[in-house]
Amino acid sequence: MEKKPQTILFLLLVFSFGAAQNSTARKVEEFHVGVILDLGSLVGKVSRTSISLAVEDFYSVHQNYRTKLAIHIKDSMGNEVQAASAAIDLLENYKVQAIIGPQKSSEATFISKLGSIKQVPIISFTATSPALTHDSFPYFVRATLNDSVQVNGIVSLIKAYGWREVVLVYDDTEYGRGILPHLVNALQQIDAHVPYRSAIPLSATSENIMQELYKLMAMQTRVFIVHMSSTRASLIFTKAKEAGMMDKGFVWIVTDGVANIVDSLNLSVIEAMNGVIGTRFYVPRLQEHDTSFLIRWNRMYRQFNPNELPLDKPSIFGLWAYDTVWALSQAAEKVGVSRNKNKRLQSSKNSTSLDLLAVSTDGPELLKEILHNKFRGLSGNFDLTDRQLPVYALQIINVVGRSWKHIGFWTLKNGLSRQLNQNGLKITGPASMLELNPVIWPGESTEIPRGWEIPASGDKLKVGVPTSAYPEFVQTSKDPVTNATRVVGLSIDIFEEVVKRLPFALSYEYQAFDTIDATSSTSYNDFVHQVYLQRYDIAIGDITIIYSRTPYVDFTIPYTESGVGMIVPVKETVKKNIWIFSKPLSKGMWFGSIMFTMYTTIVVWILEHLNGNTHLHGPFSLRQLEILMSFSIFEEKEKLKCILSRLVLLVWMFVFLVLASSYTASLASMLTVQQLSPMFTDIRELQKQGGYVGFHRGSYIEGLLVDIGFDRSKIRSYAPDEFRIALSNGGEHGGVAALVLDVPYIKLFLAKYCRGYTMVGPIYKSAGFAFALPKRSPLLAEISRAIINITGGDTIIQIEKKWIDQNDCQNEEKIDGSDSAITFDSFGGLFLLTGFVTTCSIPVALLMNHYKKDQQKVLTKQDEPNNQRYAQKGENSHIQDGNEGNEENGDCGDIDNQGRILVPHSPNRNGDLLGDCTQNNRVTATTHFGSDFIHMEGEASMSQSCS
Template sequence: MFFLSSLYVSLIICVFFIFCINAQNNSSSITLFKVGVVLDLGFTALSDYYSVDRNYTAKLVLHVRDSNWQVINAADSALSLLKDEEVDAIIGPQKSAQSTFVIGLADRANVPVISFSATSPSLYPHTPYFVQATIIDSAQVGAIVDIVKYFNWSQVVIINEESDYGNGINPYLSNALHDANARVSHRSLIPSAASDDFVLHELYKMKTMQTRVFVVHISSSLASKFFPKVKEAGMMSKGYAWIVTSGLMDLLYSLDSDVVESMEGVIGVKPLIPRSKRLGSTAKRWKKKFIHDNPNFLQAEFGLYGIWAYDALWALAMAAERVQFTEQISSLQNTSFLNSTDRFTTNISKKGPKLQEALLDVSFQGLGGKFHLVNGQLKSSSFQILNVVGKGGREVGIWTPPDKILSEENVNITSSSRIELKSIVFPGDTTSVPKGWEVPVSGKKLRVGVPVVGGFKEFVRVEKDPQTNVSKVSGCYIDMFNAVMAELPYAVPYEYIPFGTLDDSGSVSYDELCYQVLLKKYDAAVGDFTATSKRLDYVDFTLPFEAGGITAVKLHNKADHDKWFFLGPFETKLWLTTIALFIFTGLVIWILEHRFNNAYRGPPAQHTGMIFYFAFMSLAFAQRERIVSNLARFVVVVWMFVVLILTSTYTAYLSTRLTVQNLKPHVSHPNIGDKVGCRNVSFLFDYLQKLGYEKITTYNNAAEVNEALVKREISAFFSVKPYTDLFLSYYPNKYKETDQTYPSVGFAYAFGKGSPLVADVSRAVIKLTDNSRLFEIKQKWIKEVDNEQKSKDSFELAASLEDFKALYGISGGIVATCLLVFIATYLYTNRDFVQRISNSNTTFWSKARAIGKHFDQRDPKSFRSSKYREDGVDASPSINENIRSSTVVPISTTDLNDANGDTSPNSEHTASPDLQTR
């Protein structure tokens, strides 16, 4: 193969240049170092002549073996070199798989192995006698990951060759992508000898996936078959992005033109080789000689592997020169090995360890830049970022490790903190950056699962159209999702698929729906999904579009219709003490005034009434009875002060309960032992159990919750904040939130694991939140609730009739009782008149009018005699005056006629004796 020929010729020319620098020396003073060369020649080796500088004290003698691309042949070649030639060092082999066997054999003989093309990071550290004089594959991982970060690609597909070379980079690349928040959505292993059908099958499988960013790590031989099939599958078109590693990018020149054409738009990386006159001169001389010796090859490049081979041999020659021997040294044989029948038994080299030690200390400016080994590996360098355009790669940037700074000016530097690339031509001959994913080519819409739940349908509502029998999805959160998807910079077709049946409302499991997304039955789930750690095992959540928080609602104090609220300001003991003190004070006043004040004299019944009357009328300072005793006056003054404090305190406490509590409510949280409730589709059931609640009841809708709270079946209802607000809007002022809120993430949209939509939807949520669009959508739905579903049980903050029902009942009952007693007494006293009226043959209204006129007359027996007037104390002067001027007006003849049923004008009647003036 052309590539193999280049490697071999590069190696031979390198050795030739090394030994032609200085003049020749006497061969008797030269220490010979036998160096085995295991290469995949593929054709007859070129000349192996070297001129030796006379100043050299050491000489590399090459013994070349051809492994012919076979692992077994490479191991056999190495064994032959170690046993037959007793070499002190081995250069090669080229393939990582071959190196594993060669390293094991060389380690037993203490012979260093120097590889300039085995780049797999898995080869080290197998043995201290292995040197990778090349940039290992893991060094380019940082450049690849930063390219992914630069274009904001959230996930990639890794395609690698199924070999030691292809698999070696996998753990490093996967970990680096994970650290950069880029997910590896799929890995594809392509065998080295894969058929065209196998490659196409893998490509079509990846084409049905969403990811459109591919990182390819394969050999040049496999690439010659792979990329033409990529183009055939239609995956080198607009929307795709391909990144290839340095192993392929450096050999781009060796690929056929049709292969390079199929790679148009590919991005690649390869180690940066600084330009120098020495490199240019060496490459020119090598190319001239190569074309002269191989006239059939019109194009040749002194590539990376040739440069590393040159520097590796140069370093080995310098190491051999540093190993000083004062006497002729030969390999020491181990007799135990010689006597062994093991065909893998080899001699142990004494030069090998010294040569290995010197090689690790070599440092010089080589063709590839600074040659310096770190832990047996060539120190990593900067990387070129190339774009395949036309017949080759065009440099679009340079990536530098974080711990290295480029001194060149006017270069594009790509690092974790700074990245800048020139315009890149992507597949499809476009400079538009692919977004990194697409809806699968199957043409299916994004399947969005929507839970079918009962109650609170303002948020998520699933109904069936009676005409078309098609489920219709609507609601506040559905409108929000529509707005978010419309905000995306690209169109994403999607369809809503109800999860659950309309006959089974309220029994669906949100966790189960998330699990169905994991099983890829749905691509996303939309609704009132709270992001929980359990659900994160199934889906990836966007940023919350609705605030979280777990709260509880309880019946508001006023909503309790506490008929005895006016007793609340004082405790029971205070009420009883106050009443007793009222009675005691009234009794004391009566005792002090009884002997001196006519107002406090009279029948026993009047004494009792006066005691209670004076005590309780003092609350309103409305008593009119004069106090004549100084002791009584002193008691009254003190008592009035007590009453003033008492009424002021009562008023203040009652005002607080009726006003301040409504303005700044404080509702205590339910106790752990209380009966509580939550929605039956909510995660809160398990959450409440973790908090310690054991008596938990689930409900489907707000009506059930309201009924349970009113009937005291539960003391509180737990829900997330949006549902709490919605429930309170159903029953304004009837319920209040408790004073404790448990944290929760909030409502978010759920997508399949690794979905690229998560990041873009989250950005759209932030935008719509900032411009209040989501708030406006919510206000639209909540406003409809306020106007259409306002509960009849709601009431204003002002005191209602229900609040005074007990107070008015007591007062009304007392008044009604007194009225009934009076009416009964009146009817009994005037029973003759009432009997005569009722027996009269008149209309009902005539009887009522006659009784009314009779009732309107004054009863002289209700007035007190003036004999109670003593010592200037007038018990009731106005009453006495009325007695003196009292005259009873008789019932008119017309009324009596009406009452008796006689309408004759000649009839004459006189008033009943009971109605005559006394």
């Protein structure tokens, strides 16, 4: 029993020795990884904490792994040279198999090139420059997203809010310039202009930044896109608030470089950024079970940065850093640690230290495993298959107070929306600002900024005015005292009325356009071109919108009538046409009238034939047609007997009377109007006849006439005061047969000389007169909107009456040479009335005729027993003869013609009064009393009725 404790002690020693042997056998090998960060920046501090915590968390979960990352962190101090030196040091002294970082895109360019040569994967979660591509750097992996991904989201905001001009403010670095080509191209696709690019160099001081901001403030554009590092952006917004550029009317949009770390910025910077909107890469919120991660992360952050204020949570860059370590740890485990980790190149006399660096033998396999590794990380789906993270969604935020609020989302597939769901975006219509949550703009304004303003401290708007040949439109003069330009005219009144209706104050001054020859053919083209050359901010006057001018300027909507017409003399002629009597009625009207006449005739014949009119009895004949077509029977015996026929005829005669009256009035009007007709109604006709045509000297009409086909020898130019003389002389006496002018000029001419001239056309489509502004001018939409307001009301009429003395004769002699015939549709109601009455009369007549026949059958059955009794006795032969006479003359169907009267003589005797219907309307009655006969004769009137 005493040896038992010794035995147990021996067994424990053996077990401990075996465990030690197993532990030695499973020794974990280190996989060296370098990290290059700017440890003095906020992103560097957050990333360092996340990387260290990721290594600790990963291997606490995977305790049985044979490899373990050995992290070697180097500080780049925000300098490209220092970052390159750190990379060489890591490769040479630490033999790292991969490098996480560097932090800046400019640093990543050299290090990625070095990694591609030495086959060492370079994984960066902060270098977002589009210039870093795997084609140029095959061993570069972007554990973040390309800056160009957010371009479409930003442009969608610009389009949704309707802003037309944008100023770009960016760092003058590779990071800042990298996004510009993509952003400018996307803005051009939505017709948004970039009038200025503000590049802020790294050497710029606070004074330099203030000078640049004052320069931006003097511009009209009020929409700024800021693409800078968080450090530079903080300085920009602080100074912008001092300059008064964070007030109402301004729009500031920041890219992901700032929006992603808004939570980590200084409170004074966040307060200065109030009203800013930005786009950031969307990351699903951490779940409640990740609370322990936040606690551990904050504890480690305080350990590394004891003098810094604590952070609530890591930024998106911290989450990407954490997931990057997990991805690299899994890839390292699959690759393992090779004994011959690096293969050193042979040295030569001219070799540099870079040439002496070893090439990693495990680099290709490690890169392959990194790209194939997919998992669900803290930042979402971590998938580097395309050498960068997939684009899921962009979140749009608005900085308010000391934090930010959610505005909406953007995705490549569905655009803008307020919320996300499992199936994608909730889209109810085209992307617009109405689908986003309300924004609090700078100056705590809820009103959407216009995106541009007229600077209060800027120069006055330079308004160019030409020397017009029509003083009614524009007339310029110089003030002898102040030497200022004075202008009057219809175009000037419209422009000044437009300025009154703008939603903002507009300070401007007139500047006369001086030229050697104001009537030269190129004077107005030169005048419009001055806007393109930025001599004028806007050009007003009688400027026609033509295509050749549109590449240089933008035109407002026209404020006058559009089109080009002809002024031609009128001649007094009597148009000789033997068929002019047929012109008042259209072909459809003639056809309809004839068909209704025939239809009414046939119905009247049917009605009279059904009711026994002796003049229309029997087969249809020419005599019956003559009676019916005349609708009037002159002889008394030929009058219509049926009341339905007379009703149908009465309605038709009313329609015929109205039609005849209209025909007479239309024919008289047509004959009167045709006494005045234009000399020419078609410019092609004038061109074929070789006539002379005139136009306003210096107008674009000359080119139009040449395009139509006129020979230049047949085209003559005149000043406005020579128009009437040219038309009076005619083409054979040194004048012209017609003048081709813009419609507003024609109205002005006819207002003065309305007798003997008229307008033909418009013969050509033109857009009319308008104002010219620079391309993509922010004033264009506002001025056009004001012009619509003016031309849609009574204001334009009053202005035209003031400058163009219009009178009635202008309208009287405006002849188009067309005859207006009466159409069938004009009398549709009347034809419908007569057709309805005529059609309904036929079934009514048939029903009444059927009723009359039924009554006759009943009476016939009642008479048959008496007729048989007297026929058997043979007592009254002349009664039978009378019956035979009735059969010969026909049955009229009237009770008055029956003539049969029953006269009672005594209770025991019956008497019958038998009558005979004869042609001369006499009735003979015989009364029988027993064996005696009493003969009675008398007159009885015969009548027939259709009813």
